[in-house]
Amino acid sequence: MRLKSVVLTLFVATVLFAVTGCSGAMQKKPVTIKMAYMQGQSVTKEQTEKIFEEFTKSNPTIKVDVTFIPAGGSGWNDYFTKIQTMIAGGNAPDICDVAIEGIRMFVSMGLAQPLDGFIKAHPDAIGDAFTDINPHLEVPFKIDGNTYGVVNNWNNVxxxxxxxxxxxxxxxxxxxxxxxxxxxxxxxxxxxxxxxxxxxxxxxxxxxxxxxxxxxxxxxxxxxxxxxxxxxxxxxxxxxxxxxxxxxxxxxxxxxxxxxxxxxxxxxxxxxxxxxxxxxxxxxxxxxxxxxxxxxxxxxxxxxxVEFGSGGTVVLKSSKHLDEASRVAIWMSSSYFIKNYYGYSAIPTRKSVADEVIPAAGVPQNYDLYYKTAEIAVPVQAPPxxxxxxxxxxxxxxxxxxxxxxxxxxxxxxxxxxxxxxxxx
Amino acid sequence: MGSFVAGNLRKHRHFRDNLTGYLFILPALLTFLVFIGGPIVASVFFLDFCKYNILTPPVYVGLRNFLKLFSDPMSSTVFLNTFKFVAILVPLHVVIGLLLALGVCRKIASPLKYYYRTAIYFPVVVTVSAVTIIWTYFFNFDFGVINYFLNLVGIQSVPWLKSGDWALVAVAIFSVWKGVGSSFIFFVIGLQNIPDSYMEAAKIDGANWFHLFFKIKLPLLTPTMFLVLTTILINCFQIFDEPFLITNGGPGTSTRTIALQIYEQAFRSYDMGYASSFAAVLFAIVLAITVIQFSFQKKWVNYDYE
Amino acid sequence: MAADKKDGLRMAPRIIVEVVMILVSVFFLIPFLWAISTSLRLPKDSLNLPPQFLPTSFQIANYGSLFTLFPFFPFILNSIVVAVAVTVFQALFSTMAGYAFARIDFKGKNLLFIAILSGIMIPGQSIIIPQFLVVKTFGLMDTHWAIILPYLIFPLGIFLVRQFMMTIPKSYDEAALIDGADRFRVFWSIILPMSVPSVAVVSVMGFIGSWNNFFGPLIYLNTWEKMTLPMGLKVLSGFNGTGSLSVILAGVVISFIPPILIYAFGQKYLLQGTTLTGLKS
The missing domain is CATH 3.40.190.10 (Periplasmic binding protein-like II)
Structure with a gap:
């Protein structure tokens, strides 16, 4: 009886070990992706972390560490300065929120990673983004034939x-x-x-x-x-x-x-x-x-x-987990993320989300002016x-x-x- | 024999004193070397001769940063603005601080004394970015509290933060409000340290108020004055928080100081070398003024009563 | 008789001085009154003219939304942690060094004292860049260490403590040393307790310096969780979504509380603790 149970336990253990060992070899070790985002939007850090729980459900091996960067009065300028300081100081994030104002600077300094390779290799990650998002809005993030981010929010004036x-x-x-x-x-x-x-x-x-x-x-x-x-x-x-x-x-x-x-x-x-x-x-x-x-x-x-500026999530070249980082960055252009994050603070780039979120907000009165202008809008000039x-x-x-x-x-x-x-x- | 032992003991004592002396100053000395001494040497003798953007290693460029500094019209603006602040603020802080101290150090009820002291010193204690929020609303041209009251008494709105010259005045008013408490408190201490016997003796001699102040209080206050002057001069030369938070150097460049220029070159443009050349010039100016101050102090600072 | 007459004559100037002093104290206090009363107003009334310096309503809700819309509490906590660390260690370092410079004879003492004292004359802006590089090299960017360590050296504090300790007769040390106590014992249990006023002064100055430190966090701290109050308030005032000045001012008012406590504790020492013998060259 006793011997039998020991043998059985050993057997079970061996099988389990083989199975987990096998799957361990197939699955990558869990990694943490550090994401830097500008504070000043309407969503708090806790709410953002909650949004990412949805991502972790389908990607259990990737953990997202949300870091909010406070930007003083002068908005993007302060934020980019802080990101540069983080990079210079040796604690760079893996991915970060970049608006049109900064994307050329990131690219010209060699900080941004093109996403084209990842997008091609992982059609599941990108989904219907490029059919749902007005291609005009994507233009600022396509530089010298490379895609440096999938835009998730924009604003006109x-x-x-x-x-x-x-x-x-x-x-x-x-x-x-x-x-x-x-x-x-x-x-x-x-x-x-x-x-x-x-x-x-x-x-x-x-x-x-x-x-x-x-x-x-x-x-x-x-x-x-x-x-x-x-x-x-x-x-x-x-x-x-x-x-x-x-x-x-x-x-x-x-x-x-x-x-x-x-x-x-x-x-x-x-x-x-x-x-x-x-x-x-x-x-x-x-x-x-x-x-x-x-x-x-x-x-x-x-x-x-109509002038516009759009923004998306950029993967930094220095990241040690480029694939995982790209997956998170691209997920941040999913309907789920945009809907929950950009409800009030910008125009969603996805038409389907904009059609839902903008009327729901109710103000201003003739809100249809927002998404309508995507077709004719011209980007703000933002050189490096x-x-x-x-x-x-x-x-x-x-x-x-x-x-x-x-x-x-x-x-x-x-x-x-x-x-x-x-x-x- | 006895003296030999004593001598040995003394030697031993000397050795131990040296050691304990060093041990006692070690923490302060170490932090001094790492965060003040080393940096000033690096700033003056190394970084200002380099091109350095942090991400790539520094490159020696000789005097290029200084040539740029002396040809850039922005440099004369920031130096001039800084000198203006020093010229306005140093006398204001010293004179108003002293007058307020005289106003408080009188024979008055102690709750009143406590109230005055607290009111004047409290702005020193609070966070600068908290009170600049209040003051920018006070200074606002169209909706501001100050202009509202000026209008009430028939004075036209003053363009506090709109006009370059007035912005300088506005920052100066704020600076006095925020900081005069520190020179005030030093003068209060100085006045309290004057022995009553001096004053009594002078009063018996029939000295009037004018005499008491200029012949007794003022000479006895000169050491305090010297300390206050030294620290305020240096603080004014590196004035940053006030213009950064109230006007951000504007309008245009009218309140942009050396410190703002260093910050912007170093931490916005990441031109550490160029920023260091401003840092070196700032250091040279302050050093020169301090040397002058110290060499003149014998002429007017009175240490006889100590 | 003569004295009485004199006093009578002095009444008029006295009243003038008193009136001026009261006006002056109002000038110093009125921004605080305005901040407090506006922080209690309905957000939409926050910019109303004529300005009201006394509360017109009591919207405690502004204080509530400060904490729900905004991670305000961590700012306060960070500020307190940093300020306490700076205060304690800076005071310790300053008193130790002050003691050595005042009461121990060791080789190179004067030279070292002058070297450290010269730190008073160095503008912080001239050394900020190498200081930044030191902090970066030690890997302390975006940590609280970055706004603690560089501020532990306080030359003026060392100077003030030394001046105070020099006024204590040397016989105190001599007696204890002969009784077999070592220098540290003498420092810790004899001289330090006698120097409490000057230590308190240095501590209050250290606390205020750290509590007010705006430039350090501006360049050393990046993330939200690490921010201290000065940067936090700056961010708060530029933050779209708090909705109004009233909420921002609620934050401003809360930031006054710790310094009030420090002042209440320190002010009596502040006045008796400093003998300002001059900076003799």
Whole structure:
């Protein structure tokens, strides 16, 4: 009896060992993928970890370690600086969240791993992403024929209106293709003092992404088409900067954009009536139960180009587990991830998810403008030197808005400085 | 024989004193060498002659960083701005700190004294990024608290953070509010250390307020003044938090200081070598001023009463 | 008689001084009042003009959303851990060195003292880059060590402790040493207890320095979990989604609490603990 049980146990043990040994050889050891993501979106770390539980269900051998990087006031710039510091400091993540603003820098520094090989070898991982995602949005992440990420979120720039203030002024949301005259008319009617409270018509976009959207609509841009020269001092660009300066200094339609004051909050509280942003204010609208808001295309100065920026997850070349890292990165473009992560803070790149999430959020009133623009949208200009150029841009914009300086002179200086950066000096 | 033993003992004692002396200063000395002494040598004699972006090893480039520094118009801007801050802030901190200390060190009820002291010193203690949030709302041009009250009394809104010159003033006001408590507290200590007998004697001699202050208090306070001046000068030369948090160096470049320039070159552009050349020049300036200060201190600092 | 007259004459200036001092103290306190009362207002009223310096409503919910929307509690905890570590070790290192410089004769003492003291004159910005490289080489990036270790050396603290200890008569050490105590015993059980005021001063200064340290975390810390309050508040103020200034100010107000406690504990020492004999060259 005793002997029998011993033999039996040994037998079972041997079989078990053989089986597990065998499967152990087939299955890889569990690996941990360190993912860095920018804090400032609407989802907390705990919620993000919960989203990844879904991934672990089908990929039990990959563990995702979520690291949130706090980005101070200046958004992407600070975030990329932090990622670079992590890499320099020797604790680089395996994958990280990168927006259009940074992707060329990552590629030019040789930090990003092309995903084409992995995608080809693992059609199961990519699924229907490339049929569901509008190919326009993917363009920024295709560089020199390589795919450096599958975009999962994007934003355009549209004009947001506080509809209550419009109604009080006897105005309606303007029609598509509203021009400069309309804009000035709206501004004049929306600038007033109500019960001793100052009300401004509009917030000037004091950041590169928002500002270039205005330039685009006047046939202008920060850089030329192949992003080798700065074109800020060309007449069409000067015209827009002049308009901004006048709106702040001459007409007083707009408050001076203090970087410490949250312009979105001012739209909510009724201190301003209009502002140009993407979909990221929706989270703040929701938190404040603010529903008196509608969107429309930016003013058509000479044309109506909708600017956009998209973002995706990049695999760092330095990762020791490229395959697993790629699998996580690509899963972050799945419907499940996008739906749960980008509910309020950006436009989902997958049409199927956008169609579900955007109406569910309810605000702003004519939200269909968001995904619709994917077809015509043009990416914001972000060369490898984006971070430095954006800093120079911000500096000159604040100079022009704050002082009665000559717009042309300042933009000449800005152009010279940005050209020097592009020339690699 | 006896003296021989004593001598030996003394020698032994000397040896032990040397050893224990070194052991006692070892932790401080080690951290000093690793985090202050070594770095300053590396900054001044090595990094500023290199091109270095952290990811690849440093390359010796000779004086190139300094040539760039002296030809870049941004350099003169940041040096000028820093000098402006020093010129505004050092006298303000010293004079206001002293006046407040005199205002508190009087014969008044001690709860009142405690209240004044706490009110003035408390901003020193709190986190700078917490109070800059408050002050930027105070300074806001269109919605700010200060301009609201100015308008009430019929004064036009002041472009605190909008205009380059006013931004300098705004940062200075904040800096005094936040930091004058430290010079204040040093002066309070200095005033309290003046023996009452000195004052009593002078009063009996019929000295008036003016005399008491200029002939007795002020000379006795000169050592405190010297310490305050030294530390404030250095703090002002490296002013970073205030312009970084309130104006981010703007508008334009009007509040961009040497420290902001170093931060931006080093940790945004990753040009460690170029940033180090600014660090070296900053060090040279502070060193020169400190040497001058120390060589002049005999002329005005009074150590007779110690 | 004459004295009485004089006092009578002095009443007017006295009142003026008192009024000025009260106005000054209001200037120092009013930002705090505004922060506290605004943190208790409805988010949509946070930017209202005219400004109200006293609470108009009590929206405790703002404090609640601070902790639910935002990992605020870990910031406070991190800040306390780091500040306490810096305070304790910096004070220990400073008092040990101060003791040696004040009361032990050893070779090269003056030279070493001047070398360390010269640290007061070195602007932090001039050494930040090599310091960063040291931290990186030790593999301490994004750890709390990075904002503890470089701040353990405090030349001004060493100076203040030394000055204080120099005022204690040497006979205390001599007597104990003859009785057979060793230097460490003398330091720990005789001189240190007598120097408590100056140690308290150095500790308070160390705590404040660490509690306020903004630049260190800015360059050394990357991840959310490691952040201390100064960076945390900066992030909070640029954070889309908290919804309002009221919530941000709730965070600001909470950040005042630990320094208030430290001040309450330290202020009596702060005033008696420092003999400011000058920096003689």
């Amino acid at each position: 549209v004009m947001h209106f506080n509809t209550k203030l419009l109604k009080d002024a006897g105005l309606a949301v303007p029609k598509e293709n509203w021009g400069k005259e309309d804009l000035l008319k709206y501004c004049a009617k929306l600038t007033k003092t109500v019960n001793g409270k100052k009300q401004f018509a509009i917030s000037i976009p004091n950041y590169y992404f928002g500002a270039e959207a205005w330039l685009y609509n006047n046939h202008a841009s920060v850089l030329n088409a192949d992003m080798t020269k700065c074109t800020l001092n060309e007449p069409n660009s000067v015209e827009i900067f002049q308009l901004w300066q006048d709106m702040v200094q001459k007409y007083k339609y707009a408050p001076y954009p203090d970087p410490n004051v949250d312009a979105i909050n001012q739209l909510i509280t009724g201190q301003t009536a209009m502002g140009s942003w993407g979909r990221w204010p929706v989270q703040e609208y929701k938190n404040n139960n603010f529903t008196d808001v509608a969107v429309q295309y930016l003013t058509n100065f000479k044309t109506n180009v 030197q984006y971070a430095v150029i954006a800093t120079i841009f911000d500096r000159y914009l604040s100079e022009i808005l704050s002082k009665p300086v000559s717009v042309k002179d300042e933009l000449d200086k800005a152009t010279a400085e940005i050209d020097a950066v592009l020339a690699g000096k």
